[in-house]
Amino acid sequence: MTFSDGRICTAGALIEYRCAIDSMNQQYSINAPAVHIRPSENVMFQVPSEPRSSKTNYHRLPKLDLPYFNLEILKWQTFWDCFESSIHYNDTLTPIKKFNYLKAQLEGSAAQTVEGFALTNGNYETAINLLRDRFGQPCKLIHAYMKALMNLPAPTNDAFSLRSYGDRLESYVRGLESLGQTPEMYGSLLVPVVLDKLPI
Numbered sequence: 284m285t286f287s288d289g290r291i292c293t294a295g296a297l298i299e300y301r302c303a304i305d306s307m308n309q310q311y312s313i314n315a316p317a318v319h320i321r322p323s324e325n326v327m328f329q330v331p332s333e334p335r336s337s338k339t340n341y342h343r344l345p346k347l348d349l350p351y352f353n354l355e356i357l358k359w360q361t362f363w364d365c366f367e368s369s370i371h372y373n374d375t376l377t378p379i380k381k382f383n384y385l386k387a388q389l390e391g392s393a394a395q396t397v398e399g400f401a402l403t404n405g406n407y408e409t410a411i412n413l414l415r416d417r418f419g420q421p422c423k424l425i426h427a428y429m430k431a432l433m434n435l436p437a438p439t440n441d442a443f444s445l446r447s448y449g450d451r452l453e454s455y456v457r458g459l460e461s462l463g464q465t466p467e468m469y470g471s472l473l474v475p476v477v478l479d480k481l482p483i
Contacts, residue, residue, distance in 0.1 A: 349384070352418075353391040356427045359418040360461065362388070371411070378404040385410065393418070421462050428459050432473060437480035452477065 349369060352362040370384045382402055397410040432455050438448035
């Protein structure tokens with residue numbers, strides 16, 4: 284092998300040339316300053332922060348008002364479902380605070396049911412159990428829905444009255460379905476009553 288300037292490359296020259304390169308590389312690796320990468324400088328692995336718009340939208344959600352409950356048993360299930368999800372299962376509230384919310388949402392005879400209970404942690408569960416026993420038993424709710432269906436006023440022969448009658452009928456049927464009562468269980472009893480009330 285011959286270099287570009289005409290010198291002949293011998294085996295010894297190749298070895299000497301390779302040793303010189305290795306020496307230079309070793310000297311560079313020893314003298315070169317160590318490079319430390321700070322975690323904050325490695326932008327390729329930074330997790331993007333949550334957009335502010337999502338938090339802003341969350342705080343701008345409208346306030347939801349809890350329904351009130353009186354002695355009307357057909358409204359118990361709606362009241363309790365809302366209260367249970369918003370207050371009863373809220374781990375950030377103490378039992379006394381939950382009891383305060385409960386008393387604030389009760390009216391009339393329902394409020395008198397828990398009026399005698401002192402505002403304590405233990406009395407909250409006692410008051411809840413009493414309300415459930417008095418208004419939330421499935422057999423009582425089914426009886427109330429069936430009675431409401433039977434006593435539903437007959438509609439007149441106009442579109443508004445017929446539509447109102449159908450809406451109330453459907454709401455009672457769905458209430459029974461939420462309690463596990465399908466139309467097949469009471470249809471043979473209900474259908475003749477409904478047909479007799481229709482102006483046909």
